[in-house]
Amino acid sequence: MSETLETQFESLREQLATDDMGVRMKALHASRSLPISERFTLLSIAAIDPYARIRYDAVSQIGTVGTVNLEKSLEILSDRLSIDPEIDVRAAAAASLGSLQLTQSFDLLKTAYESTNDWMFQFSIIAAIGELGNPQGFELLTEALQSPNELVKIAAIGSLGDLGNPASVSLLLPLIEDPDWQIRHRVAQSLVQLGGSDAKVALEKLANDPMPQVAEATRSFLDSV
Secondary structure (H helix, E strand, O other), X not given: OOHHHHHHHHHHHHHOOOOOXXXXXXXXXXXXXXXXXXXXXXXHHHOOOOOHHHHHHHHHHHHHHHHHOHHHXXXXXXXXXXXOOOHHHHHHHHHHHHHOOOXXXXXXXXXXXXXXXXXXXHHHHHHHHHHHOOOOHHHXXXXXXXXXXXXXXXXXXXXXXXXXXXXXXXXXXXXXXXXXXXXXXXXXXXXXXXXXXXXXXXXXXXXXXXXXXXXXXXXXXXXXX
């Protein structure tokens, strides 16, 4: 690291330790110009900042920058997922665990899902389960498919497609008749990912869905295969 970058890094680290929340926020924003390793070090500090908004931004950024140190990222994100007092920070931690495909976090994510009724947190967890690609996630996604919250349900549909278990097709087929066109739209995308003869029959029907957004998207999905 050049002397100029080192000086900037040390300055930003000092700013993150000040009592002035505004200064700390500016320091976190300025850290984006640093090399990834130094930036990750500063994000690690900001992830436990007293101010929730700073923690949220830092935890969210670790979802991409954390590749530089996956072991440390797992430690930080697992901590925020489990004990952060702000639900949006916990949701960001779930999203970042998924982005980094930290499969070791599955049990923690499952426990977090089962211990909350907050739909935003549940949505982030279910979306992350699909990104993890852990076969263990199938049972949890099956459960989430019954969620009374439409967005959690849509996340489960998408994650079942990402997970790629052929058994998901039979779970999704009844949803091609769902009154919510957004659900039918997401089902189409997942059925394309899953494939198979049953999925193909359902997709042919969705390609003629009365809602143009569903029909057009289905045809587009099929053309891209």
